[in-house]
Amino acid sequence: MTGERTVLVTGATGRVGGQVVAQLAEVGGVRVRALSRDPAAASAALGPRVEVVGGDLTMPGTLAAALDGVDAVFLVFPSVAADGAARESVDMLSRRARRIVYLSAHGVPDEPDQRAEPDGGIIASHAHLEGLIAASASEYTFLRASGFAANTLAWAGQIGRSDVLRWFSPDARRALVHEADLAAVGVRALTEDGHHRMAYHLTGPEQLTQVEQLAAIGDALNRSLRFEEIGAAEAGAELFPGLPGVVVAAIVAGHAAMVAHPEPVTDTVARLTGRPALPFAQWARDHIDDFTKPAG
Structure with missing residues (x-):
C-alpha cells in the first residue's frame, strides 16, 4: 500500500x-x-x-x-x-x-x-x-x-504468593512467541505489499520446557522458582475451577502431547523483520511488573 x-x-x-x-x-x-x-x-x-x-x-x-x-x-x-x-x-x-x-x-x-x-x-x-x-x-x-509467551501469565498468581508453581506437563516443550514479534509481522503485512494470501507460522526462536520457562521467569525476578507437577484432576480443581471438565482435559492433553511432539520453531519472524525473534527470557524481563504487582 x-x-x-x-x-x-x-x-x-x-x-x-x-x-x-x-x-x-x-x-x-x-x-x-x-x-x-x-x-x-x-x-x-x-x-x-x-x-x-x-x-x-x-x-x-x-x-x-x-x-x-x-x-x-x-x-x-x-x-x-x-x-x-x-x-x-x-x-x-x-x-x-x-x-x-x-x-x-x-x-x-x-x-x-x-x-x-x-x-x-x-x-x-x-x-x-x-x-x-x-x-x-x-x-x-x-x-x-504459536503459543503466546503471555500465556505464562496464568502462573503470575502462584508466583506472587510462592516460589513453587503447581502445574502440569513440566516437560512440555514450546516455542512461545513474544507479542512484539506478532505485532512486528502484522505491521509489515498492514503497510507493505507482498503479503497477500500468505499464512505465516510465527514462533519464538527456541523450544523450552515449561520448567525452563519457569526458570527464565525466576531469573528475571532474581528468584529461584520450582515446578511441582500435578495431574489432570488436580488441574481441574485447582487451576481451572470454572471450566468444564472436557475443556480442562483438552488443555492438559494438549500440553502432554508437546512432550513427545514439541511445538516447531520457524524462522518466519527473522525472515520478515530482518532481526531474530525475541527469546522467552527477553519476554520475561519485559513483564517483570506483571509477575510482581499485587493481586487485585
Whole structure:
C-alpha cells in the first residue's frame, strides 16, 4: 500500500493489538484508529496519538463508523464467543477495507473449508474466520501464531504468593512467541505489499520446557522458582475451577502431547523483520511488573 492510509486495529488495548498500535504509530503516513466497546477507557489507555471509535465485533451493525475511510484492518476476533457474528462482521470488514490481517493460530489447515461451521473449539473458530476472510477480502494475511509467551501469565498468581508453581506437563516443550514479534509481522503485512494470501507460522526462536520457562521467569525476578507437577484432576480443581471438565482435559492433553511432539520453531519472524525473534527470557524481563504487582 502506498500513500497515507488509515489502519483500524481491533483488540487495541490487548497485548498484541496494543503492540500493533504502538508500532504503527512509528510508521510514517499511517493514521491509527482503534475499535473499542469502551472508547473513553481505550482513549485513556492509548493516548492522543490514536483515534478511538466505538464498535463491537459481536454486533456488526456497530462497525460502520469505525470503518469509514479505512484501508486496512488488524483483526483480533473474539474466537468461539462471537462465532455467530463472524460471517456478518467479516462481510462488513471486507466490503469497507481493502486489506485484512488476521491474528489466527498454528494448527489451522492450509486450506480451511470456507463452508465449514465452527464446532466450539479454538482451532475450528480460527479456521472458520480464515475461510470467511479468504472468500471475501480483497487482500488478506493470516498470522498463525504459536503459543503466546503471555500465556505464562496464568502462573503470575502462584508466583506472587510462592516460589513453587503447581502445574502440569513440566516437560512440555514450546516455542512461545513474544507479542512484539506478532505485532512486528502484522505491521509489515498492514503497510507493505507482498503479503497477500500468505499464512505465516510465527514462533519464538527456541523450544523450552515449561520448567525452563519457569526458570527464565525466576531469573528475571532474581528468584529461584520450582515446578511441582500435578495431574489432570488436580488441574481441574485447582487451576481451572470454572471450566468444564472436557475443556480442562483438552488443555492438559494438549500440553502432554508437546512432550513427545514439541511445538516447531520457524524462522518466519527473522525472515520478515530482518532481526531474530525475541527469546522467552527477553519476554520475561519485559513483564517483570506483571509477575510482581499485587493481586487485585
